[in-house]
Amino acid sequence: MPESAPPVAPFRIDDELKEFIESGVAILLGAVDAEGHPRVAYGWGPRVHAGGDRLSVYIERARSPQLLSAGLRQIAVTFTDPVSVRSVQVKGQMLELGEPNEAEETWIARQRDAMTVSCALIGDPPHMIRNLWMDDTIRIDLTVERAFDQTPGPNAGQPLVSSEARAGEVVR
Template sequence: MTQTTPFRIDESLREFIELGLAVQIATASNNGSPHVTYGWSPRVPTDGRTVEVFIDKVRSATPLADLKTNKKIAMTVADPISYRSIQLKGTVVGIELDCADDQAWVRNGREGFLVRTSLIGDDPVAIRNLWYDDVVRLTFSVEFAFDQTPGPEAGRPL
């Protein structure tokens, strides 16, 4: 995997990422064991080169353990309605365990996700059960970006 310059997220991609979509986060241990967990409410700071994303604290033990030795991370964001999907990959540059100030942002993103999944017939109660209130914020620099929409173009660099 080679990419000469860091990826910069433009305005339209930022809007998509922050829409309140389905998010999955992957980390890997030093011995190559992958770990997948839900991500919530990703946010793109103004620099366009980093992304903040939240994971449930109760599910954070393995990802945080992975990140101690391997800071590489992947995040897929998918719209449950259109199935448009992207994947961002990079390196974690910050971990924040106290996210009290982020609660409103996280809640908004989750509510957006709840609305979109309800529109395609998912049980809102079951969807609500997917998340927990306490979260951890991960910040990562984006080094690679891919179109992940199902189809022949899946995997194409953005």
């Protein structure tokens, strides 16, 4: 299978999407190890960096040995609002791993609380949601290259186009 052509312009996360990503949504991370095995893990506390071309997300060290040992290169992160079920997948390249500082841990806790509230709105018992996470996290920094609409429905899987690109030239 030939390599697919790179997108004309890398995707950039705009303010609206940044607000969505940082609003306490549920997060899944996907990676592929050196043998080609897909690996999945829960992610927490996403932060979109200025310019919308980089992203940080945290995973639990204890729960993600397969993903961490996968020799992270390409990474997929899917953000889903439990209430509206709006879902966006961002794909990019691994930059580095890092230890979260105190401010980051506070940020993660706030986002987890927001997600718990969203889940409670649709009837999830809080203790059931609380069991989804552990405290010892590690930060993954990645580039933002492509994004896809992942909301269930006929448009699921469609590439998203940066608002910057939409305002100027037509991409593709």
